[in-house]
Amino acid sequence: MSSPKDSQEWTQVSRKSRKNKSKSTKPAQESSSSHSHINAHPVVPNNENIRSPAELEASYRRYRERWESEPSCTKVRDLIASKSSCLSTINRAVNFGVGTFDPKGAVDPKASFVQLAAFEVIVEELEKITGRKMETYIQDPMFSASDNTFLSNLGHTVVQDPAGNDLVTPTTFFFGVHLYKGVYKEAFGKHLPALYIGTGWDAWENMMSLKGLEEIEEIHKTYEHCEFPEEKYDTVFSTTSIYWKAGSEDEKSGEIGGEDKGKEKEKDDSEKAEADEDELSKKLESTTIS
16 A cells, blocks of 8 residues: 555565664665555556455465474463453454555565464464454555455455554554555554554654654654564564553553643543444445455
């Protein structure tokens, strides 16, 4: 998804390791439309030699089984479980930019499959915390018809760009790894999510221009955060951070004035989110891909 002022192409981000962090995570200078913060090039959906949804699901199961056997997956599960008091109000999960699972040529789809696995694992942990089934929505203009069916078969709702922006509320889990800043800007234009997993502020702060990163900066300054666990030499989650809104226990330890202000803002955000629900349901009727 790109900004309305940008072109309609999506961008694929080159993942980089956290080794030599001062160099590898430094975003490139702000460039023309449809370019990411890290060495990206425009891409278009693949419509040739498409694999069937069943084939995609078989590949996904293999990638997911492999990732779940790694220590990083256990760390992610444990982290989410440990923040239960902060995440108990989350009722929706939104995934942006996971990419096609059947790219053109020799492009490796590993990152897309592993990121989807991480998204589903985190949703499972959130469902344990909340005790209820969670709505999940996925958006990416690169999806083929086969991608859409594959994701629908897994129980996700695929929405068309830019309907996903209206799905982000103060009780949303937002997952978007290696997106360019225009995507985050639009997604967080109305509300900041309760849980955000995506490119961390440290990967942006050395840019010559920080215009368009105000929401990411606010999240970095006001949320608790940590790096996303990853395996050595694996770049699927490089420069990725986990941000969660402080829960009631953290608020009680702060100053009374700051606590009241935070509660008032959260109340206003929640009321605004509720007001958007009716409009959102109408939009989804026309933008949901069956």
